[in-house]
Amino acid sequence: MSDSKTGVKALDSDKTKPKRKLYVGTQALDYRRDHMEVISPLKDGVVVDWDIVDNIWNYAFRQRLLIDPKEHPILLAEPSTNSPLQREKAAELLFENYKVPALFLAKNAVLTSFASGRATSLVVDSGGGSTVVAAVHDGYVLQKAVATSPIGGEFLTDCMMKSLESKGIVLKPRYSFKKKEISPGEYQIVDLDFPNTTESYKLYSTRAIAGDIKESVCRVPDTPFEEAAYANVPMTPYELPDGQTIEIGADRFKVPDVLFNPSLSQTIPGMESIADSTSLRGLPQMVIESINKCDVDIRRELFSSILLAGGTSSMQQLKERLEKDLMEEAPQAARVKVLASGNSTERRFSVWIGGSILASLGSFQQMWFSKAEYEEHGVSYIQRKCP
Template identity: 80%
Template sequence: MPLGSEHKAGKIWDGIIEKTEKKLAIWKSQYLSLGGRVTLINSVLDSLPTYVMSLFPIPSSIVKVLDALRRNFLWQGNKIEKGFNLVKWPVVQQSKEIGGLGVRNLKVHNMSLLSKWLWRYNQEEQALWKEIINHKYGQEDLWCTSEVNETYGVGVWRTIRNLWESLNNNSKIVVGRGDKTKFWLDDWCGNGILRDLFPILFSICTNTNSKIEEMWSPQGWNIIFRRLLNDWEIDGMVECLGLIGGFPGTTLEPDRLAWGHHKDGVFSVNRLYNWGLKRCAGRSIGPWNTIWKSVAPAKVKCFTWLVARKKCLTHEAMQKRGINIVSRCLLCKEALETNKHLFMHCKVTAQVWALFTSIANEYWTMPEHTSDLLSCWIKRGGSKSQKRWWRTVPACIWWIIWKERNQRIFEGKECTIQKIKWKVITTLGFWCKEQDIEEEIQLVDFIGSLGGGLTTVAPVHDGYVLQKAVCTSPIGGGILTDCLIKSLEQKGITIKPRYSFKRKEIRPGEFQTVDLDFPDTTESYKLYCQRAIASDIKECVSRAPDTPYDDSSYSNIPTTSYELPDGQTIEVGADRFKIPDILFNPSLVQTIPGMESFAETAASLRGLPQMVIDSINKCDVDIRRELFSSILLAGGTSSMQQLKERLEKDLLEESPQAARVKVLASGNATERRFSVWIGGSILASLGSFQQMWFSKSEYEEHGASYVQRKCP
């Protein structure tokens, strides 16, 4: 620091500017993401001028130079050519809580550092520097020095002294002994200065300059007036006493200042700086805490911040900056690439959002803008760690979508929607593992597969199936379909296979069915075609009853219409409730005509809720609670209406009281039906899948058990 220089001389700051330029020269030789550059600016660049700024006011010209260096490094990085300044610099300098990146505002930071001297002036009673300041400038009162009006040699303290009014207005006096606080002239009661509140009383008071210790006694206040009070002055006196009537009395502690914007009253430079930022920028209501409290890496958080502010360099943003480019979404190839389309409304992106909303059992309507989405992306219930990884989901989806978009542009490679979903899930899991909360992100802890041939209940933990606890039942979608066919045949309704007829349009909107004869068709193929139609009837009109099925209760239930492929319309009544209830009460099969051969087996089978509970009870005690809280339905039969709600209801009744039962099912019926195939597709796309192959000779040597050993 040059000795003897004027406090506003630019040469004082030459060393700071030189150090900043050297730091940037080193960093520019390395590749740093936006998050890395923000971290370095906040941790290194902002701290370089701190010492000098705590002593001298920083000139506006120096602020412009340092801001230019930091701004160019933030947006340009290691690029030689000029980069885009995506967000205005005043917005970047706001704190993260109100929508900025937390880059220091040097002017506000300088004022906060200088104000600390005023705070220390009131806290350090015997400090040598305070005695020197008092001797040179004099004391206006016991809280601060007199105003500085001289011209030469007083610039530094004059700048600091000018900040006293702002600091005093945002502080409060905590009365101790009362030896520093003036009764009429200081704001000690929290409602304002008594002189300003009661000017008439002040004008006739004899002890206008007295301190509280002189005005207070154990018997009460000792306020002396030069004359008796008039009638209209008595009302003011009553109001004054009511205002100060709650004073608890003096203590042995000294009088002190307390910071008025925090409940503990402790002053710090950081608190004053944050208050100064809010005063300059105002209160910004937005989703910013959702971004910064997630478990995503710093670069992803900064990218999410850009997306929320609609400043990401999509085709739309580049066109606004004068770049001639054809706007087209590379994911859906249908719409223009805008910020809200790419990250929210694109068909591909919407399927990824649907994956997580179905897992969380949320009914979600996509908002208009990305910032609105973050504002309402809230997890209700669950632990703090679960809420934290849930806040990370938008950042993870946007990051993977952006990488997929760039891969299609620059590398010409495309990933399927299944692989994109898998990338999102694995990336989210990796981030959570890095933050030591991997146990909280069991997206699928328990799987119930309602397949065509069997119903399988398989507990999954840490990505592995617990083989010893797997339960199966022959009551699956195939049995339910056969029961429906037999029940319809009993009512005289025969399902015609699609190959056995042809529909001709004889008039607009009117069709005629013509029977076709295929004598060589096997009976098994005919039954297969009938089952396909009956399966669609089952999944479209069937509904799991809220309570166990009873013939008397459902005898008068309204029917539901269904049009068969041949144009015949049938009415399905109680069967649409009875068939799904077989999953919960297998003995109902005995009441279906034509299913007598299955009656003996059905009587000994367990219902779906009991299978789930038995399977969980076979697992370790430590993970049972997690399994109960994440039960996923998959398979075509799971598409039946109210099946999820009925299963959850029965499990709540039969499970332990401490268990928090939650049944999940994808909101997309197609995804629910083909979830097993989607999972297989994702598995086959992984590099580790090659290790799961085995040859025919290996299978013949080890048998079917080799499949479980090779693919646990």
């Protein structure tokens, strides 16, 4: 499994080469190369480039885990919104290219639910590229009740980056300068010029800084953000990689509130062109919509078992604000309870934790989709073995 950060891939765009050269992982991305583009195999959490996924899996098996996939059954976590075609492509790739002995596909929301010891829950998974709200009942995702939004951590990072740029703050990527010591303890910044650096690499490097700012200073406001109310909030200092210290005020609250009010992004210079942000729903609306699409007899249980997952869900005060907003919008009889691990690492990797629990159960061993079954029934059999 890879999260949205390590799932990024760099490639050399030199047109004279017959085949693109691929570099995988964050370590490869830390080294700037001329003409190198940065691309992701995912869009809104769904695979759009299987060649890159193949390379990432190969890197994970051979260079990180140091295993031969032929010797290990694979449990693969998948988005709750995955299409039958996507599932079959993943199965085909693992059986044909990696010769795995057996495979099981499990939905992200189900694994998050298992990680918290629940078979029924409403999972709010806010990751890098998207936010997905999915109802899980007796260990299965109720597909009719899945709500999605393209607003995730990367969108919020872009909001922060554009807002700072509109105020004249320059975020210098780490590769674009060096520090020269002019006297003991005193440094001068020397700009470096790399004309063959691609726009996608510049953007990746700048986003890395904006993302750290977001994670360091942002906090979800207790009530919906209003410019006038937050005009005089105390400023919070942040030291940039080049040694410059900037002061961040209202943006600390405005950026995270985009999760609750997507149309707020329209007020940030440079983000106005993002399509449909005015029609997108905030987190509370997605939760209510998802629960209302479920049978009446399980709605009460879902309201009392709302699980937060994904890196973006670790934003300060997000749990408290979501619970407060839902209490105002939910039916009076509902007992709203938002649950989240106090450990941000556990929230970010709840899918992986749930997968490790599921794969270790004795009762799970009979559920594998084996290589023999694949060869006998074909790849479409995955739909029956892994509903």
